[in-house]
Amino acid sequence: MADAGRTIEDRLREEYFQLLPEIRRVAGQLQSEVNYHLLPIANALETYEQLIVKSRVKECESAVDALRRRQEGASFDDDQVARYSLANLKDLAGVRILVFPRQRIIQVDRALREIFGSWTADPVATEEQVLALKYHGFSAASQLISAEYQIVAI
Amino acid sequence: MEEILLMTSLATKQYLLDSGGYSYNIDRQVYFNRSAKKIFSVDFLEDHEGPEIEQSINEKTDGREWRFYFNSPPPESVKRQVVESLG
Secondary structure, three states, rough: HHHHHHHHHHHHHHHHHHHHHHHHHHHHHHHHHHHHHHHHHHOOOOOOOOOEEEEEOOOOOHHHHHHOOOOOOOOOOOOOOOOOHEEEEEEEEEEEEEEEOOHHHHHHHHHHHOOOOEEEEEEEOOOOEEEEEEEEOOOOOOOOOOEEEEEEEE | OOHHHHHHHHHHEEEEEEEHHOOOOOOEEEEEOOOOOEEEEEHHHHHHHHHHHHHHHHHOOOOOOOOEOOOOOOOHHHHHHHHHHHH
């Protein structure tokens, strides 16, 4: 009976906290893999150059809102509860690679494409230029939670 | 060339909506006109060409109930949430 009054958002929040340990594991493993594979580049940086790898886990409300915004009319259908799952989001776990100078981006991108070649490219672009290279896919850490990495110039 | 065509197409659609008196609701990602009682989803606008959008804007309605232009007909609960969010 108590379940009847719960909204789709409530159910998704519950799902989020069920998924959270796995999301954290995916983010942690991806960060470690990226750090490992970029080590040769990191070790060869000049003193003024920078390569920073940061992991992040999408916040609960941000995830629920992102899933809602993906629906037409940015609204959940109250009668289709089973249709929605946060596991459908591609960026629950993510890694951001900050690079300076910009010229290093191509080198970093190539190194990671060798490892994550099957991941889907989804660059962040304006009408004029590409702001960040972005890829999403499944890592060895999970077949349920997909992850994303972005390469951005500082 | 493709990019130029896309930008022209987007600019045309934006012009049609602006000149038709449509406002954007960022929370529900829809364009709406209170007096015409019409609501267009961004998905619909992206997937349909200018002339079809213009036809929809000019389409006569009885003006009593909101008319939704979505790719998939929205269920009643979605219609209710969208209309409520317009205030």
